[in-house]
Amino acid sequence: MKNKFILLDRDGVINVEKSYLYKIEDFEYEKNVIKGLQELRDLGYKFAIITNQAGIARGYYTEDDYLKLQDFIEKDLLKNGIKIEKSYFCPHHPNVEGKYGIECSCRKPNTGNFELAINEFDIDVKNSFMIGDKITDLIPAEKLGITSILIKTGYGLKSLEELKETGLKPMVVNDILDFSEKLKNNKK
Template sequence: MNKKKAIFLDRDGTINIDKGYLYKKEDFEFEIDAIKALKRLSDLGYTLIIVTNQSGIGRGYYTKTDLDILNNHMCKILLKEQIKIEKIYHCPHHPTKGIGKFKMECECRKPNPGMIVEGIKEFNIDKKNSYMVGDKISDVLAGISAGVNAILLGNKNEIRLEKEIKDKISIFENLNEFSMELYNKEKK
């Protein structure tokens, strides 16, 4: 079976506007040109997989059902544009602020690579030709650890990067800018 190329995507701050512990579908708003970018990436043949820290579940702010309702809402909008999100992995844990079974160190919470590693196995992903795209340093650290190309969105984050990390990632203003660059690279 041929390996697939994938884009692993953070959700909040990458696909949608990060409003902090977002769980109500009526509060959901896509980032500017995110739908256009996702369509471009999909049309290039990438499997789209979301990997998102959701410690709001572990902190008791909302439930997994709330998260599922919001994610289904987002996916329905994207499907109308012929964009399929193959799977959404989420981590409900937090090492210090989680409640009960959610208070733990885990392999899935970014910057750990657990969700990406699981996606690589489940969907037979070619790491060399795949990307982790996110707006936080924890996103790119997870991508680097998982062995995929790491993309950081938002130049404001660049100043906090150590040199050895800067050398391993690419930085773009937003998801649309990254998607255009990848499109131009692949269509040459």
């Protein structure tokens, strides 16, 4: 049996957008994240994070810095009964020098990390969702048949202005709790 998933961007969706966040002491949840994820869990969804981390390629922080913060976030969510099955991250950026300065398939809007998640967890794409605050979060989801959700937190309001030019048709919500409430009401 295939699994229903909520795929999540991290920065601006789970945590407050802070340019190139990597320090635990700078981490803070976006509003209504815990309650929203708990409701989605109760509706039978599993969770994975798919995030671009260009700060690694740009030399602002290391992969280890990213992994320490990610581990902290996942353990803290687990204390609240929310299990992140896996976090997929892209450390690359095509416009920098060095080992991370490559054109890759894992950097959103490419679909590489989405395809890895779908295959690894046997994700039911027709009954799963991607929550993101940028157009680049939504493109790979829609390409693969996953319903895209544009959240108004993080860069969401700016992305909302750009949406008309893209042809994308995401559901637009205020935050994760708003999305979980809409999903709950649709199930009734």
